[in-house]
Amino acid sequence: MVDIAPKFNALLVFIEHRFYGDSMPFGNNSYKSAKTLGYLNSQQALADYAVLIRSLKQNLSSDSSPVVVFGGSYGGMLAAWFRLKYPHIAIGAVASSAPILQFDKITPWSSFYDAVSQDFKDASLNCYKVIKGSWAELDALSTHDDGLIEVSKLFRTCKALHSVYSARDWLWEAFVYTAMVNYPTEANFMMPLPAYPVEEMCKIIDGLPKGASKLSKAFAAASLYYNYTQTEKCFNLEGGTDSHGLHGWDWQACTEMVMPMTCSNESMFPPSSFSYKEFSQDCKKQYGVKPRPHWITTEFGGYRIEQVLKRFGSNMIFSNGMQDPWSRGGVLKNISSSIVALVTQKGAHHVDFRSETKNDPDWLIMQRKQEVAIIEKWLEEYYKDLKQN
Amino acid sequence: MVDIAPKFNALLVFIEHRFYGDSMPFGNNSYKSAKTLGYLNSQQALADYAVLIRSLKQNLSSDSSPVVVFGGSYGGMLAAWFRLKYPHIAIGAVASSAPILQFDKITPWSSFYDAVSQDFKDASLNCYKVIKGSWAELDALSTHDDGLIEVSKLFRTCKALHSVYSARDWLWEAFVYTAMVNYPTEANFMMPLPAYPVEEMCKIIDGLPKGASKLSKAFAAASLYYNYTQTEKCFNLEGGTDSHGLHGWDWQACTEMVMPMTCSNESMFPPSSFSYKEFSQDCKKQYGVKPRPHWITTEFGGYRIEQVLKRFGSNMIFSNGMQDPWSRGGVLKNISSSIVALVTQKGAHHVDFRSETKNDPDWLIMQRKQEVAIIEKWLEEYYKDLKQN
Numbered sequence: 001m002v003d004i005a006p007k008f009n010a011l012l013v014f015i016e017h018r019f020y021g022d023s024m025p026f027g028n029n030s031y032k033s034a035k036t037l038g039y040l041n042s043q044q045a046l047a048d049y050a051v052l053i054r055s056l057k058q059n060l061s062s063d064s065s066p067v068v069v070f071g072g073s074y075g076g077m078l079a080a081w082f083r084l085k086y087p088h089i090a091i092g093a094v095a096s097s098a099p100i101l102q103f104d105k106i107t108p109w110s111s112f113y114d115a116v117s118q119d120f121k122d123a124s125l126n127c128y129k130v131i132k133g134s135w136a137e138l139d140a141l142s143t144h145d146d147g148l149i150e151v152s153k154l155f156r157t158c159k160a161l162h163s164v165y166s167a168r169d170w171l172w173e174a175f176v177y178t179a180m181v182n183y184p185t186e187a188n189f190m191m192p193l194p195a196y197p198v199e200e201m202c203k204i205i206d207g208l209p210k211g212a213s214k215l216s217k218a219f220a221a222a223s224l225y226y227n228y229t230q231t232e233k234c235f236n237l238e239g240g241t242d243s244h245g246l247h248g249w250d251w252q253a254c255t256e257m258v259m260p261m262t263c264s265n266e267s268m269f270p271p272s273s274f275s276y277k278e279f280s281q282d283c284k285k286q287y288g289v290k291p292r293p294h295w296i297t298t299e300f301g302g303y304r305i306e307q308v309l310k311r312f313g314s315n316m317i318f319s320n321g322m323q324d325p326w327s328r329g330g331v332l333k334n335i336s337s338s339i340v341a342l343v344t345q346k347g348a349h350h351v352d353f354r355s356e357t358k359n360d361p362d363w364l365i366m367q368r369k370q371e372v373a374i375i376e377k378w379l380e381e382y383y384k385d386l387k388q389n
Numbered sequence: 390m391v392d393i394a395p396k397f398n399a400l401l402v403f404i405e406h407r408f409y410g411d412s413m414p415f416g417n418n419s420y421k422s423a424k425t426l427g428y429l430n431s432q433q434a435l436a437d438y439a440v441l442i443r444s445l446k447q448n449l450s451s452d453s454s455p456v457v458v459f460g461g462s463y464g465g466m467l468a469a470w471f472r473l474k475y476p477h478i479a480i481g482a483v484a485s486s487a488p489i490l491q492f493d494k495i496t497p498w499s500s501f502y503d504a505v506s507q508d509f510k511d512a513s514l515n516c517y518k519v520i521k522g523s524w525a526e527l528d529a530l531s532t533h534d535d536g537l538i539e540v541s542k543l544f545r546t547c548k549a550l551h552s553v554y555s556a557r558d559w560l561w562e563a564f565v566y567t568a569m570v571n572y573p574t575e576a577n578f579m580m581p582l583p584a585y586p587v588e589e590m591c592k593i594i595d596g597l598p599k600g601a602s603k604l605s606k607a608f609a610a611a612s613l614y615y616n617y618t619q620t621e622k623c624f625n626l627e628g629g630t631d632s633h634g635l636h637g638w639d640w641q642a643c644t645e646m647v648m649p650m651t652c653s654n655e656s657m658f659p660p661s662s663f664s665y666k667e668f669s670q671d672c673k674k675q676y677g678v679k680p681r682p683h684w685i686t687t688e689f690g691g692y693r694i695e696q697v698l699k700r701f702g703s704n705m706i707f708s709n710g711m712q713d714p715w716s717r718g719g720v721l722k723n724i725s726s727s728i729v730a731l732v733t734q735k736g737a738h739h740v741d742f743r744s745e746t747k748n749d750p751d752w753l754i755m756q757r758k759q760e761v762a763i764i765e766k767w768l769e770e771y772y773k774d775l776k777q778n
Contacts, residue, residue, distance in 0.1 A: 023535050047687075053682070087690070087702070088690030089693070294443070299439065300477075302477070304778065306778060308476055308477045310774060311700060311770065312476040312703050312704075314700045314701050338700070385699060389696055
């Protein structure tokens with residue numbers, strides 16, 4: 001956005017989502033209970049954007065300036081939904097890596113972890129197999145008397161672990177996020193990472209001696225994610241603060257943003273199912289409310305989205321990179337002439353929204369050009385309609 | 390709807406709006422304060438409809454049955470807005486006499502009373518002049534020592550009046566509602582009325598002796614509205630309960646449904662302006678909240694609706710009868726090939742939604758046929774898309 005804004009003489013406005021960052025509607029009490037947290041939801045956030053954009057345009061005496069909304073990930077969902085619900089405020093939406101179909105039963109629940117696994121399998125079949133086999137080794141260690149000490153040692157933890165699950169979660173996070181950010185150039189999404197980090201991880205695994213344990217190989221691969229800069233002497237696997245700064249997301253996941261996920265037998269993760277009952281009980285316990293698993297699809301749709309939007313809506317770009325596991329819950333096919341899907345095989349989580357670099361591959365340069373051309377068309381039509389009336 | 394439902398093998402569902410009728414979310418406390426009344430608004434009502442329709446279809450094992458929403462007046466606004474916000478739930482909307490442009494500064498504030506006046510002027514110029522002159526006579530009487538007694542006598546009130554304003558409001562209501570329901574056949578909208586009641590009122594006025602006062606003529610005309618069946622021996626002008634059953638509307642008008650209205654010098658009513666400040670203070674006093682005059686246009690749009698919806702949205706019928714003063718805040722021009730306006734010069738407030746009678750004029754029969762044909766086209770497209778996927 002920063003790269004293309006000057007081309008459009010555009011003002012860039014980043015609107016903070018209520019209950020995140022500094023936008024606390026009840027100050028320090030915002031997260032106190034369901035009574036206050038009830039105001040943290042996507043519909044109210046969208047309404048905030050509507051009020052803010054309208055008010056801002058009025059203050060700037062630019063009522064007829066067209067507005068295009070951009071977003072990646074959850075922000076991409078919001079961008080798409082904003083265009084659907086507020087077509088009078090935004091002339092178009094660019095929704096990058098927006099898994100708006102990851103709800104209810106639209107997308108198979110196993111697709112996310114299957115996609116992560118596919119990334120690793122594509123890099124190296126051995127790599128995939130090593131990771132897939134590592135969980136059993138970890139489980140086996142956990143039954144040893146001094147298993148925790150062994151795991152702590154193997155994982156080079158700063159403090160002795162209280163639970164083997166910490167090691168599991170630590171590996172898990174490394175593989176999932178590395179798949180998401182499997183970018184073609186060096187990145188610093190949450191951690192600094194090399195270009196195509198999944199391949200790099202697999203090179204590490206494939207390069208280790210045959211005799212080494214699968215778990216030690218998995219650890220070595222995960223270390224790339226946590227310690228690419230080689231500055232960490234030891235790792236804090238437990239009690240870390242939420243590094244993603246999404247402490248409101250837990251609430252949203254327990255109320256509206258219910259995205260059930262399972263691990264199939266084919267994935268490189270231990271097979272697991274999703275129990276709505278258990279999930280619901282956890283939410284009830286933590287927040288005193290029960291999730292509404294059908295709410296998002298009721299409010300924003302999603303089922304048979306091609307048919308619904310074929311004759312409704314316009315001016316939306318859904319961009320997805322197939323390296324990104326979230327892509328499986330995205331819109332991957334054109335819906336109409338003005339609701340288009342831009343899919344790149346080698347792209348990852350909203351890679352198109354990253355700043356231009358001189359190492360960008362051709363497909364990425366091309367994708368961004370397509371996006372600019374589409375936005376230019378929206379603007380052309382907008383100004384044409386404006387003149388005629 | 391009752392007439393055409395069998396043609397479509399359709400199930401008719403009338404969904405009651407929250408806070409009206411029996412739908413009291415907090416029982417007897419629903420109207421207690423702004424804390425409970427805060428949940429009475431159009432967005433939450435629309436969300437109710439979405440949840441109810443989806444749940445109903447699931448219970449009836451008819452997930453793929455298409456739904457068309459219908460509404461008249463405020464219900465027509467809701468129908469139009471529902472199609473805009475929930476295109477995945479309703480394949481189309483028939484919005485009759487829906488003044489979705491009566492908000493903010495989209496439609497001139499004087500147009501409503503100008504339209505009422507036009508109805509009477511079209512029936513008879515003398516009639517219009519008599520009514521226009523009657524208010525001054527009432528004002529003059531109010532300055533008399535025994536003015537209230539005189540007015541009570543003239544208006545055949547059951548009890549002596551406490552305020553001349555009651556007579557004014559009584560006349561006012563009769564003229565406004567009669568214009569709204571200026572139907573081509575006998576009606577029983579809120580009161581039983583003859584066909585084309587505005588013409589009948591003006592016949593009464595024009596038939597009275599030249600020497601009679603304008604006020605007495607206005608009273609005689611208004612009597613048609615209140616006593617067409619000639620069963621009333623006297624009239625209760627004061628302390629009547631809200632005959633329109635819209636006790637939630639006051640709250641909505643004081644919060645979101647802000648529709649400023651004025652009387653121009655050309656209208657047959659005493660000229661008046663609209664003071665947002667006064668209105669706001671009244672609302673603050675009554676409910677403890679201030680109105681949001683720009684909210685409806687922020688949430689649902691309305692400004693430049695042709696340009697916005699030209700390339701967005703589909704499958705909507707806006708029907709309006711020009712006799713109806715609300716028509717001036719309606720959509721009176723086609724927006725696109727699938728967002729169409731059906732305008733009848735002799736139609737009144739959602740006349741198309743009344744039951745068929747053998748006296749229906751040709752233009753009304755034709756209008757209803759057009760509506761059925763359009764709905765048939767929506768269904769055809771829906772089933773075609775359904776089959777292809």
